[in-house]
Amino acid sequence: MNDPHLWWYVSRASAMIAWALLTTSVLWGILLSTRVMRRVDNPAWLQDLHGYLGGTSLVMVGLHMVSLMIDSWLSFTVAEVLVPFATAFKPLPVALGILAFYLLVAVQGSSLMLKRLPRKFWKGLHYASYATLLLVSFHAGFTGTDVGSLWYRIVSIALILLAALAVILRIIAGKRSGSARQADAAPGGAPVQPVPRTMVVASATGLAHGIVGIRLKLPDGGMLPVWQPGSHVTLHLPNGLQKQYSLCGDPANRNQYDVAVLRTSQSSGGSSWIHENLVPGMSLPVSGPMNHFELEPAADYLFIAGGIGITPITAMIQSLPAGRAWRLVYAGRSRQTMAFVAELEAEYPQRMIVHASDENVGGLDLDVILGTVTAQVYCCGPESLMNAVAARVPAGRLHLERFVPLERSARPAAPIQVACRKSRLDFTVPAEESLLDALESHGVPILGSCRKGICGTCEVRVVEGTPEHLDSVLDDAEKDALGVMYPCVSRSLSASLVLNI
Ligand code: FES
Secondary structure, three states: OOOOOOHHHHHHHHHHHHHHHHHHHHHHHHHHHHHHOOOOOHHHHHHHHHHHHHHHHHHHHHHHHHHHHOOOOOOOOHHHEEEEEEEOOOOHHHHHHHHHHHHHHHHHHHHHOOOOHHHHHHHHHHHHHHHHHHHHHHHHHHHHHOOOOOOHHHHHHHHHHHHHHHHHHHHHHHHHHHHHHHHOOOOOOOOOOOOOOOEEEEEEEEEEOOOEEEEOOOOOOOOEEEEOOOOOEEEEEEOOEEEEEEEOOOOOOOOOOEEEEOOOOOOOOOOHHHHHHHOOOOOEEEEEEEEOOOOOOOEEEEEEEEHHHHHHHHHHHHOOOOOEEEEEEEEEOOOHOOOOHHHHHHHHHOOOEEEEEEHHOOOOOOOHHHHHOOEEEEEEOOHHHHHHHHOOOHEEEEEEOOOOOOOOOOOOOOOOEEEOOOEOOOEEEEOOOHHHHHHOOOOOOOOOOOOOOOOOOOEEEEEEOOOOOOHHHHHHHHHHHOOOOOOOOOOOOOEEEEEEO
């Protein structure tokens, strides 16, 4: 502690460590956010590592700044450390470093508040990480008192090359994902409106009794946007109906979208039209994919599928690394009505419980199945099954996808004063009109699809006011955390709403 250069050493060491951590954090974040690590087992702690690296780099920057003030030779003042151009010592490079510090604080702070911020805002701010790296490189290259030494040059060149590699990877990945942002952005992203693209029916095959599997491709056979397990697309049928179907199959296959359609007795005209009219070679507008049933990183999963609810689950299973712990409970009326049952059983005999009603006397015993389970539970199927699962699994571990609207109690409808911030429009929505209809009739750029609060197409961000969530898309708390609502069915608890549209 008596070495007069101690704080100088601390200042240099903390600066270099911060630079290295920041570079690694950016590179790591890019690997996680792109397809580079798709096939790698990618549990939550690997994702957290990105945040820890960034957070620790900020701590190191803090130590660097404090040691600059304590060091008896440099003895920076607080103002010189925090205010650009307040010092006479290499003012420009020091100012760049100070700017980098503020950007780093903003990036880290926004990540801590990720659940409270609109995802688009957080994402935009997160891109400032690249600017931070650039500023840090200039700062470190022109400020240090030992910039001319060989070791410093070697470390600097290595870090700058790594940073350049990160940027190149990001650019390549960005181009490859193309218009896939739509799927990535939801939920909670900016309300990216799905513009239908024309697709061709490549095949229509029976998958089980009453279920047809449809393969859709682009007319030129080109690559389709990336999709994540749990995503759905909307088929725009010639009879005017828009129907949502979960994507099944392998998300890594970018040349086709596969959906499976069950013919239902209560069909509103969608599934029956598809079963009776859809043939290979037919063109169809298709929008999406969108995802409100995301597979979050976890160490262990329990999938519960009822009937056609198996479709998003197959994609989830296919996307998991071989070593991941998971089990599937698949229930249906009979094996003849259960799509993919034979393939799944053949491939994963140890991981599956198949419950066909015609083979079992009693129903599915959820108390036994869920009794000691601590896994993340993903369930898709009939309402009765999802309600029974929801009654036994805590909300924090439960993930449901609904294709039938929940029955929700609403207050008596009242007029709402609505302000659309981007469109600069202000109007009153009468009690008898839906918010989505009113937005459309005033020319606000918004699309609706299901108009029942299940598909998520009409998502809009709420800037002010308290929405009355009446949809079935996400958990209400999740919607509030993301600051979104679905105006096709939802209304307002406050007299007015300000929407970011
Ligand atoms: S249009 Fe489907 S949720 Fe609103």
